[in-house]
Amino acid sequence: MISDIKVNKPEPIEYVVGTETFKGTDLKQAIEVLESGSPVLIKGFYSNGLSLIKELHTHLNKKLPNKTFLEQRKYRVEFHKLSSLILIQIIGHKIAVKRSPSIGWLEKLYPENSDFLLPFTKVQGLNSSWQWFLNGITIPVLRNKLHPYYGTYFPTRFEHLELFDNWLKRYDGPKKSAIDVGVGSGVLSLQMVKHGFQKVFGTDTNPNAIVGLTEFMGDTKLSRKIELDFGNLFGKWKKQTELIVFNPPWLPKLHNLDSIDEAIYYDENLFPDFFSEAKERLLPEGKLVLIFSNLAQITNVTKDHPIEKELAEGGRFKLEKCFKKRVKTASSKTKRDQHWRATEEVELWVLTNK
Ligand SMILES: C[S@@+](CC[C@H](N)C(=O)[O-])C[C@H]1O[C@@H](n2cnc3c(N)ncnc32)[C@H](O)[C@@H]1O
Numbered sequence: 001m002i003s004d005i006k007v008n009k010p011e012p013i014e015y016v017v018g019t020e021t022f023k024g025t026d027l028k029q030a031i032e033v034l035e036s037g038s039p040v041l042i043k044g045f046y047s048n049g050l051s052l053i054k055e056l057h058t059h060l061n062k063k064l065p066n067k068t069f070l071e072q073r074k075y076r077v078e079f080h081k082l083s084s085l086i087l088i089q090i091i092g093h094k095i096a097v098k099r100s101p102s103i104g105w106l107e108k109l110y111p112e113n114s115d116f117l118l119p120f121t122k123v124q125g126l127n128s129s130w131q132w133f134l135n136g137i138t139i140p141v142l143r144n145k146l147h148p149y150y151g152t153y154f155p156t157r158f159e160h161l162e163l164f165d166n167w168l169k170r171y172d173g174p175k176k177s178a179i180d181v182g183v184g185s186g187v188l189s190l191q192m193v194k195h196g197f198q199k200v201f202g203t204d205t206n207p208n209a210i211v212g213l214t215e216f217m218g219d220t221k222l223s224r225k226i227e228l229d230f231g232n233l234f235g236k237w238k239k240q241t242e243l244i245v246f247n248p249p250w251l252p253k254l255h256n257l258d259s260i261d262e263a264i265y266y267d268e269n270l271f272p273d274f275f276s277e278a279k280e281r282l283l284p285e286g287k288l289v290l291i292f293s294n295l296a297q298i299t300n301v302t303k304d305h306p307i308e309k310e311l312a313e314g315g316r317f318k319l320e321k322c323f324k325k326r327v328k329t330a331s332s333k334t335k336r337d338q339h340w341r342a343t344e345e346v347e348l349w350v351l352t353n354k
Helices: 027-035 046-063 069-083 105-109 120-135 159-170 187-194 207-217 270-281 306-313 332-341
Strands: 020-022 040-042 086-091 116-119 177-181 199-204 226-230 241-246 282-293 317-326 345-353
Touching (some): 027 046, 040 046, 086 120, 159 187, 159 317, 177 187, 187 199, 187 241
Parallel strands (some): 177 241
């Protein structure tokens, strides 16, 4: 049952009488309280929270070097430790200070709890996610906007979706069913439905993706075309299909690093397990489509390419075609990364049974 799935959300904190407050005046004192390991409750205006966060950055920048990779990591850890002590109160599912944004997630994600505290930075995350959810995102290859649920991966660049769309346009095989491993906000499934697939079976290990997409589809026609399972890799879908697609995480998880996001980082078992299970579920004439990128290689994270490795050593699949597309240079916000962004390419791998 979908209602039994517990979504990921910021952990509510109970109010403790006597918690120090910050009303917008004594920044220095507030920082001292945080450094002593005690929480500070934002009072008065929402912008007081923003000022305290800003002050915390100024303070840490003076105290800690922030240049090398390791220094940056240390800085982030320290910032995370102290900023998670900056709290804000929620009363009646609303933020209890003046000029606060209105965030629908507070009601949706905490139906059983209307009064509690949250770290200010988590509230900022909830707020920006609510804006994406409310306004939706226009995806070039889809007719309707996407409304990504809290804590769910959604695409911000679209070259890989265009590659997949072009491939689907030319695909002339049967379209009875497909499997979408790691559906996220459902883009690839929606593309397959758009191109005439009668049934798509999706999975994800992120509960928010499953709950969010289920809610997005409601009881529209889509909900009869896309069926979801909260589970690892193929989840409960055992039947063979003519198409399997997977847009996996593109970067290897590095040991001892804070790479916990399962939409972005893969562990060493993900690809071997995926290919072995895919072999059992792909019809003899079926196609296995993977979306990938040279990101890990051009940033020198690894020389390994898990799909090339499977083709060379797996003995299960052979390459039909690999399409590549240059990714447009990212926004000026990421200027420092542009030397490698310039050579970034997304890849669409089409494999068939050996
Ligand atoms: C890069 S995102 C792609 C999402 C979506 N298919 C898209 O193309 O926008 C990868 C997704 O795979 C999911 N995922 C990661 N490991 C998984 C696993 N072992 N089984 C199922 N899903 C997984 C993540 O939670 C995430 O939603």
